Amino acid sequence: MDYFKGTSDYVLSPGLRDNVNVSIALGRPLIVKGEPGTGKTLLAHSIAKSLGKNFIIWNVKSTTKAKEGLYVYDTVQRLNDARFKDADISDIKKYIKLGKLGEAFKADKQVVLLIDEIDKADIEFPNDLLNELDEMSFYIPETGETIKAKERPIVIITSNSEKELPDPFLRRCIFHYIEFPEEDLMAEIVKVHFPDLEKKILKEALKKFYWIRKFDLLRKKPSTSELVDWIQALILGGISPKKIEKELPFLGTLLKKKEDIDLVQPKEKSHYAYRTSARARDVY
């Protein structure tokens, strides 16, 4: 059996790793939820890479229908082709295009299928896929063909909890909630991106980063990807750790909304005195 250990460029918690392996072993889809920027989508990439499997992404949009993932029968094309003598329209198969799920089922070897942001779609969308994901097969009435997975694909589903997913669907899945990484884990993640980063810069940057995240009224809390961008900017700008401690350079890379910047900026001076002692923390 395949055992997922993680890859060098993707740091993950042991809990998540185990849950991925549980999901692979049980052959059930893994639903991954969590704040934006906690690496939900990257997880599937990492699994495919680490296990050496082909990777298929199905990006779900608000207009996506469950059936599109299975197959699309292009009737309009067929109708259009009917006008011309040279086109052979008797072969319906020509007009059946497999969707991403269909592709994953039809593949000769086991693949990793990522159904990205499933909650974007219609509320009924997951329910329409129940049977297909359970049995890993579907029937095309137009051609009388049944597509059945030779090897159950490893299915990873991400959700931003914009909509709640229906219970029958959830019952068939394994669930993992990615918590926002603690400082230690975050330091590891940053190190993957910047192996040569100066320790002092990392320390100061993380301190500021978690300080900003503590603001209750932020409209959008900065996430891992913003932190990585920020550190990139700090490195390129040649900012010294002392300066990071004193002020907040390139705040715009961390906070994307004007209201948030207005909220944090006036307080940056006071944060200069911010130390880790519990007593000082109460003041702010």
Next chain:
Amino acid sequence: MLIELVLELGMFINFFLNLKSQGIPVSIHEWITLHKALSLNLNDTSLTNFYYMARSIMIKNEIYFDKYDLAFLDTFEDIKTSDEMLEEILAGLKKIKELKLSEEEKKQLEELNLDQVLKNFEEQLQGGHYKDHVGGNKRIGTGGRSTQGAWGYNPAGIRIGQGVSRHKKAIQVAEKRTFQNYDNHKTLDTRQMKVALSHLRALLPMGEGEELNLEATIDASCKNAGEIELVWQNKEKKSAKVVLFMDVGGSMTPYAELVERLFSAASSQISKFKHFYFHNCLYQDLWTNIERNQSISTSDFFKNEDNDYKAIIIGDAEMAPSELTWANGAVDYWYNNEIPGIVWLQKLKDKFKDIIWLNPLPQKSWDYIHTVNLVRDIFPMFELTLDGLDEGIKFLMSGKSKLL
């Protein structure tokens, strides 16, 4: 078979019962999946791994993680001295390679409702199997207290450092109760705003996109002497109309900004969205800004607007009874109302049939506040929590408020 199963699993079934009694929606389906996972030895006979594995299989929403921790503590807290006991349980579980249940048995299992589960639980308690555990079980009853931070008295918390065996870690993880804030009975905080918004999306139409207009296509093709001409059209969207009335000032001030932001974010997606402010109760003027110095006339508003809006009122409904029932009872000294507030509220109800009241006060306090009861007689009232909001929106969409 059912009885055998319970016996075989011994105390393990209590875990399931504990989860149920915490109000977590777990089903037999998931319970069986957990056994499958255990029979494959995916948890590596470690309680820590088991903690995460069972959670991933049984719990499908992070708001229940805290309750899971409590149930986990109640079930496994006492396993702290003997590794053998754990081994025994797991070995017993491994014996069951695959659970083969007949339809009848499945039914039996499904019929285990909460009452029965609780009863079973109680019997076990009285039977003395849980001697050391009574304190633990009590926590279910006093869960409210623990969320207020009284958790510190928990004697289990001191146990850290008594040993380093692996399985204790899971208990510690559970004891930490990192997910307390995700519990859906807490009032909305910033983190949950996004989730709350998603509940409001129930008010929104679903996107349909393009579709082939068959009749127009046939028409066009005929005019085109049989050459096929395809005509596409956008499927019509029904737009939701929402009107929001919000109590600001006084006891509502702490919530004002939060609530306003919630709805102004929603307003970008709801095509017809109106919001007004009031202080404690509605009278002849509807304030259009939070400072309450610009207004429109309430009766004009009633006259001019369609009545197919979904109306949501947010307020604590906690005020002096005179503000509700007296002419000139309004709380602000500069404001006079000839018609008592309660009449205006009734008029509002008559105008908008689909209407709910969201109250940030905890539901258990409602009965003790006179004016809340008066208001509740007019409007269906829900708690301003994730659960309450969800329930409220569902109620609004179902059109049930028309019946009241």
